[in-house]
Amino acid sequence: MKAASLGYARATSLDEVFALWREAGEDARLIAGGQSLVASLNLRLADVPALIDINHVEALSGVTDCGDVVRIGALTRHRDLLDSPLLAEHAPLLPQAARQIAHPAIRTRGSVGGSLAYADPAAELPACMVALDATLVLLGDDGAERRVGAEDFFLGLFETALRPFEMIVAVEVPKCPSGGRQRLIELSRRSGDYALVGVAACAADAALARTRIVFFGVGEKAVLAAGACRAASEGADEAALHGALMEDIDPMSDMNGTAAFKRHLAGVLLRRVLADLRSDEWRGTAH
Numbered sequence: 001m002k003a004a005s006l007g008y009a010r011a012t013s014l015d016e017v018f019a020l021w022r023e024a025g026e027d028a029r030l031i032a033g034g035q036s037l038v039a040s041l042n043l044r045l046a047d048v049p050a051l052i053d054i055n056h057v058e059a060l061s062g063v064t065d066c067g068d069v070v071r072i073g074a075l076t077r078h079r080d081l082l083d084s085p086l087l088a089e090h091a092p093l094l095p096q097a098a099r100q101i102a103h104p105a106i107r108t109r110g111s112v113g114g115s116l117a118y119a120d121p122a123a124e125l126p127a128c129m130v131a132l133d134a135t136l137v138l139l140g141d142d143g144a145e146r147r148v149g150a151e152d153f154f155l156g157l158f159e160t161a162l163r164p165f166e167m168i169v170a171v172e173v174p175k176c177p178s179g180g181r182q183r184l185i186e187l188s189r190r191s192g193d194y195a196l197v198g199v200a201a202c203a204a205d206a207a208l209a210r211t212r213i214v215f216f217g218v219g220e221k222a223v224l225a226a227g228a229c230r231a232a233s234e235g236a237d238e239a240a241l242h243g244a245l246m247e248d249i250d251p252m253s254d255m256n257g258t259a260a261f262k263r264h265l266a267g268v269l270l271r272r273v274l275a276d277l278r279s280d281e282w283r284g285t286a287h
Helices: 014-024 036-041 080-084 085-090 091-100 104-109 112-118 124-132 224-231 238-248 259-278
Strands: 007-010 030-031 052-053 063-066 069-073 135-140 147-148 154-156 166-174 181-187 197-203 212-216
Touching: 007 014, 014 052, 030 036, 063 085, 069 112, 080 091, 080 104, 080 112, 080 135, 085 091, 091 124, 091 154, 091 181, 091 197, 112 124, 112 166, 124 197, 124 212, 147 166, 181 259, 197 259, 212 224, 212 259, 224 238, 238 259
Parallel strands: 007 052, 030 052
Antiparallel strands: 063 069, 069 166, 135 147, 135 166, 181 197, 197 212
16 A cells, blocks of 8 residues: 655754644654654555655754763664764663664664654663663754653553654663663564564663663553562562562563463563673673
């Protein structure tokens, strides 16, 4: 199938984005990489009156050192996460995640802001941002900037805290502390497929202080396993960790497997990711 007829406009500045958006109406969509949006349009799963192309808005691109945080522009491509020395040093979870996203062609076009706005519960980047305790920087058509923590930004299945005529302009990621560890692991049927279950985890040190463990593919959004985080930080044994995790997640059966199967995979990944974070061979680089 092909998309229905719709309008198209290209913006070169943020002011122009909002002017065009207001003219086209609230239901118009912003397009950058379009890796999910174009597919849904072609399948007639989305009814969109117009697309506003933001690829030429230079203010939305780039990875920048901003002191205690690294700021990642919404137009930054998945490929750029792999190539950034700043992220390799200060947020190695993101290069790890980028390597797992689909295939090279998708990584070349797909954007960070697009992935976060789409909020697919099986996607890597939303889970990473929750694990990293990142802050999304949002801009409205009135020029007002709003900052929302990643944990509060993702509300449900493809649902976010974005308001009408509001867009993601950047995400700010706290720098990994000295001695900190970050790891992402996922299980998929084939390389490039969406994960059956995945986990993104961060810890302040090998003793798992201030651990944040976030699962994807097990619910309607990225799930912060709060009980498992507490158990890991307190040095709980494997049985206690597994019990806490089972209280944290409530997966649903779907075409990829039963709820029991996903619970089992989540338990396996929890053991693996914590072993990696504790490892004496940790080097702090993207795996």
